[in-house]
Amino acid sequence: MRQPDGSSRATRNRVEVHEGPNGPVLALFGPFTVETAASVRRQILMKLSARVVTVLEVDVSGIEGTDMSGLAVLHELGRGRFTPGVLPTLTGLRRQLQMLMRAFPSEETLGLGRPPAHRISLPDEVGQATLAIAHDLGEQVAFLGAVLQALVAGLRRPRTLRWREIGIVFEKAGVGALPIVSLISFLTGIIIAFESAQPLARFGAQIFVANLIGIMMIREFGPIFTAIILAGRSGSAFAAEIGTMKVNEELNALETMGLDPVRFLVVQRVLAGTALMPVLTAYSMFMGVFGGVAVMQMIGFPPARIWTQLSGAVDLSDLLVGICKSIVFGSVVSALGCLRGIQTKSGPTAVGDSTTRAVVAGIFMIIVIDALFAVVAYELKV
Amino acid sequence: MSSEPAVISVRDVTIGYARTVIQHSLSFDVRRGEVFIILGTSGSGKSSLLKSMIGLYPPISGEILFDGENIVTAMGKDRLRLLRKFGVMYQSGALFGAMTVLENVRLPLDEFTDLDAENKDLVALAKLNQVGLVSAAWKMPSELSGGMQKRAAIARAMALDPGILFLDEPSAGLDPITSAGLDALIRALSRDIGITFVVVTHELASIYAIGDRCVMLDPATKTMIAQGPPADLRDGSDNPLVRQFFRREAASAEGR
Numbered sequence: 001m002r003q004p005d006g007s008s009r010a011t012r013n014r015v016e017v018h019e020g021p022n023g024p025v026l027a028l029f030g031p032f033t034v035e036t037a038a039s040v041r042r043q044i045l046m047k048l049s050a051r052v053v054t055v056l057e058v059d060v061s062g063i064e065g066t067d068m069s070g071l072a073v074l075h076e077l078g079r080g081r082f083t084p085g086v087l088p089t090l091t092g093l094r095r096q097l098q099m100l101m102r103a104f105p106s107e108e109t110l111g112l113g114r115p116p117a118h119r120i121s122l123p124d125e126v127g128q129a130t131l132a133i134a135h136d137l138g139e140q141v142a143f144l145g146a147v148l149q150a151l152v153a154g155l156r157r158p159r160t161l162r163w164r165e166i167g168i169v170f171e172k173a174g175v176g177a178l179p180i181v182s183l184i185s186f187l188t189g190i191i192i193a194f195e196s197a198q199p200l201a202r203f204g205a206q207i208f209v210a211n212l213i214g215i216m217m218i219r220e221f222g223p224i225f226t227a228i229i230l231a232g233r234s235g236s237a238f239a240a241e242i243g244t245m246k247v248n249e250e251l252n253a254l255e256t257m258g259l260d261p262v263r264f265l266v267v268q269r270v271l272a273g274t275a276l277m278p279v280l281t282a283y284s285m286f287m288g289v290f291g292g293v294a295v296m297q298m299i300g301f302p303p304a305r306i307w308t309q310l311s312g313a314v315d316l317s318d319l320l321v322g323i324c325k326s327i328v329f330g331s332v333v334s335a336l337g338c339l340r341g342i343q344t345k346s347g348p349t350a351v352g353d354s355t356t357r358a359v360v361a362g363i364f365m366i367i368v369i370d371a372l373f374a375v376v377a378y379e380l381k382v
Numbered sequence: 383m384s385s386e387p388a389v390i391s392v393r394d395v396t397i398g399y400a401r402t403v404i405q406h407s408l409s410f411d412v413r414r415g416e417v418f419i420i421l422g423t424s425g426s427g428k429s430s431l432l433k434s435m436i437g438l439y440p441p442i443s444g445e446i447l448f449d450g451e452n453i454v455t456a457m458g459k460d461r462l463r464l465l466r467k468f469g470v471m472y473q474s475g476a477l478f479g480a481m482t483v484l485e486n487v488r489l490p491l492d493e494f495t496d497l498d499a500e501n502k503d504l505v506a507l508a509k510l511n512q513v514g515l516v517s518a519a520w521k522m523p524s525e526l527s528g529g530m531q532k533r534a535a536i537a538r539a540m541a542l543d544p545g546i547l548f549l550d551e552p553s554a555g556l557d558p559i560t561s562a563g564l565d566a567l568i569r570a571l572s573r574d575i576g577i578t579f580v581v582v583t584h585e586l587a588s589i590y591a592i593g594d595r596c597v598m599l600d601p602a603t604k605t606m607i608a609q610g611p612p613a614d615l616r617d618g619s620d621n622p623l624v625r626q627f628f629r630r631e632a633a634s635a636e637g638r
Binding site for chain 1: 504505
C-alpha cells in the first residue's frame with residue numbers, strides 16, 4: 001500500500017475542487033506520503049482559502065499509496081481544521097486506511113497525558129534554591145564526618161584500605177597531571193616575571209622580581225593552580241566514576257553486600273588526593289620559580305645574584321604555608337568530587353551535572369580556604 | 383508468502399571484530415511483509431549480525447542488499463537513502479533521555495521532513511497511539527518502565543513510515559504479559575501496514591507467535607545451521623543444537 005520508494009513524486013500530486021451533487025468536492029490524486037504530505041497540505045489550504053464552504057466532501061479515492069504523514073493531513077481535514085465550522089465528510093477511503101486513521105488519538109485521550117502548564121513563581125524558586133543550599137551544606141558536613149570516620153577506621157586497620165586502588169588513583173591524578181602542571185606553572189612564573197619587571201624597573205628595583213616570584217609561586221599560585229588542576233582533572237573524574245556507579249546501581253550493590261561506599265570508594269580517593277597534592281605542589285612551585293628565574297636571567301641578572309635574592313625573600317615558613325594549603329586543598333577537592341558522585345540523581349544528564357558541581361564546588365572551596373589561610377597567616381605573622 | 387520478492391538479501395557475509403570471526407558464510411533473504419527472526423544462543427552473534435545489516439558495523443566480507451543496493455559499500459547520499467528504508471529499535475530502547483517521549487518520536491520528522499509542526503505532532507501522537515503510549519507522550523524516557531521504553535522506541539523507529547523495522551531483542555527483560563503485548567503489536571503492524579520485520583530474539587514464545595521464517599546462528603561452528611519457518615525447525619531439524627533450542631533442553635556436556 002505504501003510506495004516502497006517514495007522519492008520525489010510531488011509533481012504527480014493534484015488537488016482539485018469541483019461541484020458535486022451535494023456541494024463542493026475536494027479531490028486528491030497521487031501518492032500522499034511523508035515526502036509529499038507537506039506540499040499537498042499547502043495545495044489544500046490554497047484551494048480552500050479561495051472559496052467559502054458551508055459543506056465539503058473530501059474524495060480520497062484518487063490517492064495512490066499513503067502513510068501516517070499523509071493520513072495526518074486527512075485527519076486534520078476531517079476534523080475541520082482547514083474549514084472552520086464545517087466538518088467535511090471523507091469518501092473513498094479504503095477500509096485498511098480507515099483502520100489506520102483510528103490511530104490518531106482523540107482530544108480526550110490527549111487531555112489525559114498532556115501536562116498542565118508549568119508556572120514559575122519567583123518566591124517559590126528562591127525558597128526552593130535556599131532550601132537546596134541548606135540541605136547541601138548539611139550533607140557536606142555529614143559526609144565530612146563519614147569520611148573522617150572511615151579514614152580513622154581504615155588507618156587503624158591499614159590492610160583494609162585497598163592500597164592498589166590508592167596507587168592507581170595516585171598515578172592517574174598525580175603522575176598524569178605532570179605535563180599540564182609543568183606547563184601552567186612554568187608559564188605563570190614567566191608571566192609574573194615579565195609583568196612585574198617593567199614597573200619595578202622604573203624604581204630601579206628589578207631584582208625584587210625574584211621576591212615576587214618566590215612569594216607568589218610558593219605561597220599562592222603553586223598550591224592554588226595545582227588544586228584547580230586537581231579539581232578539573234580528578235575531582236570531576238571522581239564525580240563521574242562514582243556517579244556512573246550510582247546510576248548503574250553499583251552503589252546499591254555495595255551497600256547490600258554490607259560494604260560502605262564511603263569506606264570502599266571514597267577513602268582511597270581522598271587519601272590519594274591528599275597525598276599527591278604536596279608532591280605535585282612542590283613540583284609546581286619549582287617549575288614556577290624556574291620560569292621566573294629564566295626570565296630574570298634573560299633580563300641580565302647573574303644566577304648567583306638571583307639565588308641570593310630568592311633565598312633571602314623566601315623562608316621555610318612560606319614553604320610550609322604553601323604545602324599546608326596544598327594538603328587541605330587536596331583533601332577537600334577529592335572529597336567534594338566523591339560527594340558529588342554519591343549525590344548523583346537519575347537521568348541522562350545526572351552524571352554530567354555531578355561533574356560540573358564537583359568542579360564548581362572544588363574551585364569555590366579552594367578560594368574560600370585560601371582566603372582563610374591568608375587571614376590566619378596574617379594574624380600569626382607567618 | 384514465498385512469492386514475495388526479497389527486500390533484504392544477505393550474501394555470503396562474514397562478521398567479526400579485528401581478527402576474530404564471529405559468524406561466516408551467512409546467506410539468506412528477507413521477503414517483503416514477513417516477520418523474519420534471527421535466533422541463536424547467547425553470544426552467537428545475533429546482535430552483531432543485526433548491527434551489520436543496519437550498516438553500523440561493516441562485515442568483514444560479503445554483501446547486504448536492500449532492494450538490490452549494497453549498504454556495505456553505499457556512501458553519502460546513497461547510504462542516507464538506504465538508511466531511510468528502515469527503522470531500528472535497539473535492545474535498551476536508546477531513547478534520547480534529554481527529550482520527552484513525544485520529542486523522541488518527532489525527532490526524525492523534524493530532521494527529515496518539511497511537514498508543519500501540527501502535522502508532525504499529529505503523526506508522532508498517532509505512532510504513540512499505535513503502540514498504546516499516548517498518555518506517556520509528555521513524560522521523560524526515564525519515567526517509563528522497560529516495556530514502555532521499548533514500545534516508545536518502536537514508535538520512534540516507525541516515525542518516517544519505513545517499510546522495514548529491525549528489532550533487537552524486543553522481549554528481553556519484559557514480563558510475559560508485556561512481552562505478549564509487544565508480539566501482538568508486531569503482528570498487527572505486519573498485517574495492517576505491511577511492514578517487514580527483522581527481529582533478533584531467543585524467546586521461544588515470541589518466535590512461535592510472530593515468526594514467519596527464521597535463521598539460526600551457532601556459536602560453535604560460527605555459521606548458520608538452520609533456516610525456515612519455526613515450526614519446521616522444531617519438528618524437522620536433525621541438528622542437535624536446533625532441537626535443544628526448540629525443546630528448551632540444557633546443553634549436554636559433550637555437545638558444547
